[in-house]
Amino acid sequence: MSSETNLEQHIPETARARVQSIRLKEGVATLVVDASGLSRDQAGLLEGDLRGALMNLPEVSEIRVAMTADRVQRRIIAVGSGKGGVGKSTLTANLAVALARAGHKVGVVDADIYGPSQPVLLNVEGSKPKAREKQLIAVDTEYDVKLLSMGQLIEPGKAIAWRGPMTGGALTQMMEADWGDTELLLVDLPPGTGDIQLTMLQKFKPTMAVVVSTPQDLALIDATRALDLFRQAGVPVAGIVENMAGYVCPHCGEVSDPFGSGGAEAAAKALGEEFLGRVPLTMELRVASDTGQPPAANDGPQGQAFAGIARKVAARLAAISG
Structure with a gap:
């Protein structure tokens, strides 16, 4: 089992569908997350859930979350x-x-x-x-x-x-x-x-x-x-x-x-x-x-x-x- 697969298993199922990619290198977990359609509050809650799921894992020393979204045509x-x-x-x-x-x-x-x-x-x-x-x-x-x-x-x-x-x-x-x-x-x-x-x-x-x-x-x-x-x-x-x-x-x-x-x-x-x-x-x-x-x-x-x-x-x- 790869390190990335192990991390993914710890992410709540409700948030997992929005994680486009996950990478672990030298203790740094980098997640690219699709925040399309989410308000600023909702995106903040999603990021908090992801950080909370990974922060106590022994192989993770730092978490970086990159939010991407399709710009709303307002x-x-x-x-x-x-x-x-x-x-x-x-x-x-x-x-x-x-x-x-x-x-x-x-x-x-x-x-x-x-x-x-x-x-x-x-x-x-x-x-x-x-x-x-x-x-x-x-x-x-x-x-x-x-x-x-x-x-x-x-x-x-x-x-x-x-x-x-x-x-x-x-x-x-x-x-x-x-x-x-x-x-x-x-x-x-x-x-x-x-x-x-x-x-x-x-x-x-x-x-x-x-x-x-x-x-x-x-x-x-x-x-x-x-x-x-x-x-x-x-x-x-x-x-x-x-x-x-x-x-x-x-x-x-x-x-x-x-x-x-x-x-x-x-x-x-x-x-x-x-x-x-x-x-x-x-x-x-x-x-x-x-x-x-x-x-x-x-x-x-x-x-x-x-x-x-x-x-x-x-x-x-x-x-x-x-």
């Missing part, structure tokens, strides 16, 4: 709007949940540094991210969506009074965090076309963008500016979502249009972009958002609306990536 979807108050964060959270339900490995970066709301929307208020070697580790949510947000890093209710370079640094820290096996990273951008947007476009170059607007003319004017920014940066736009597309009365079910009707769809057609769908304004959506229960997590009418948008986004993403 694609970035920027979700933007030209102005605030159009429900962009709600759309981002529900789109992320709908994509996760469709089988994608999804994370959300809450890049709205001054007004972070994703911890509430995804029900992880009070869950602070851990860090390893100065790298943040994304927080898991109950909806199979990972999250990092300034709302997890500061005291509740505390104002953030930062200039542009500091916000860019915060965005970079979240984007370059440990996202494990996340494949799709949705970035909830702040309203407008300022420093955060420029940092995102220049440093991280999204794979694709989604633009959110209400049907009213003022929102559409600003949404067009956001669309133009993505075009100037060479970022393909998946299309436009019309949010708050009609108000459904919780008592009689009658639908009214306080923000107009069909404006985003008409704008998408005029601009040569795809119309991804509309989401009506309902009391159920407002309550669900405030309580961290995204409607996209179920198959109700609101959930179906977000699922339809997610299917179009995924199809557009496949066409761009393919």
